[in-house]
Each structure stands twice: as structure tokens, then as C-alpha cells.
Amino acid sequence: MFSASMLIAAPAYADHHGDKKAAADIVDTAVAAGSFETLVTAVQAADLVDTLKGDGPFTVFAPTDEAFAKIPQADLEALLADKKKLTEVLTYHVVPGKVMAADVISMTSAETVQGGMLTIDASDGVKVNDATVTDTDIKASNGVIHVIDTVLMPGM
Template identity: 70%
Template sequence: MADIVDTAVSAGSFTSLVAAVQAAGLVDTLKGPGPFTVFAPTDDAFAKLPAGTVEALFNDIPQLTKILTYHVVSGKVMAADVVKLTSAKTVEGSEVKIDASNGVKINDATVTAADVVADNGVIHVIDSVLLPA
């Protein structure tokens, strides 16, 4: 198996996320032993952000890092475990809200694919970028 970064690269639908992880200097961390649970926004999710947002974040690495680490939870949390939770503490330090009453939502993002397993964790694909408060 591949690590989280290589899994995201090979999927082909996370080029914005991978570029952001590279820009923020988080590649080595996400290639580390983990395990990590990553709520991974697709390229379409990044495209839904207001015009100029992504470019602005690439010019503000501390803010970019904060947003990216808000998508990561320590440990390997599979979908069967996620649906039992109402929130999860992120690596960024604050919590995301989890609602499994009708599909699975992380804050306002819908999980579109779950349990993409990597050798150092798991990826759950989401349709929106999560923004910390």
C-alpha cells in the first residue's frame, strides 16, 4: 500500500489538496507513521471556494497550515467508527462536527467516499473544504 500522500496523488482528484500540503510543508508529516484520518476535499471542493481564496492561502502559509491540519484527525478512524461520533478533535486543535443521521457530514461537507485505506491511515473524501472558526 501507499501512504496518505501517495494515495491522494494516485487518485488524481486531489491535485489542489496535494499542492496545498506541499506548499505548507506537511508532506513529510503525512508520509510519517501516523496513523492519520484525513477528510480530503476534492479539486471540485476547492473550486467551490470564492474566487482568489486558494491563491490567497498559498500566500499565507500559517493560515493554509491551520486549514489543512483542520482536515486531519489523529488515529485511524474508519467509517464504522466515524458514524458513532458527534465530533472529533483535529490536529489543528479545534473540533469538527459529525452528523451521521443522513449520510455522513463533517461540519457542512458531505463524505462522498469513505475508508480509502493507506498504510499510515485512512482518507474520507469530502465535497467541501473545511474552514476552522
């Protein structure tokens, strides 16, 4: 099992290469970005760290801390305490394969690891369900991260 200190310390070395080639996996890349603390906490609570450090490739639509802040505190705490529901929510943000922004804009939907479907609309910016994609193509050694401004909820 990973300790939080190992997870936080690991990307310190990965981010100093100065090139666009990804040396860090999705988890370490998210930690190094500094704007996904709640997402990383949720991934740890759901025991998905090892999965998202795995071979992949994965495409993660990653909600920022501000996106998680839109969820009422009591609801967020309840979600973090419910491992089954938390796992469903988190895996709903992951699409198998490495789907770059250039590919996303030509898609109308994508099946998630959770099994649900995301609706993609690129007619005015890019929206995934009700979330706006705010940054794209953050490369990781085992996939890619696209930043979104809202937490996606399966079945909603």
C-alpha cells in the same frame, strides 16, 4: 525536500497490486487517486508532505479538487500564499488515529490535529461540519482517507 516529480512518480508502482492492502502512504494515495491535485499542492505549499508521509496513523477528511473549486480563485490563491493559515486549514482536516467509517458514524465530534473540533452528523448520510462525506475508508499505509465535497475552515 520533496520535488513534485518525485511525489507524482512514487504512486505509479503502489497502485498496481490489485488488492485492498495499502502500500502507499496518505500523500501517495491522494496523488494516485487523481482527484486531489489542489489538496496535494496545498500540502506541498504548507510543507506538510513529510508529516503526512510519517508514521501516523492519520484520518484525513480530504476535499476533492471540486471542493477547492468552490473557493473563489482570489481567496484560494491568498490561502495558498499564507503558509500559517494554510497549515491551520489543512491540519483541521486531519484527525489523529485511524478512524474508519464504521467508527465515524457513531461519533458526534472529533478533535483535529489543528486543535479545533469537527461536528459529525450521521443522521442522513455523513456530514463533517458542512461537508458531505462522498467516499470512505480509502486505506493508506499510515491511515485512512474519507473524501469530502467542501473544504473545512476552522473557526467558521
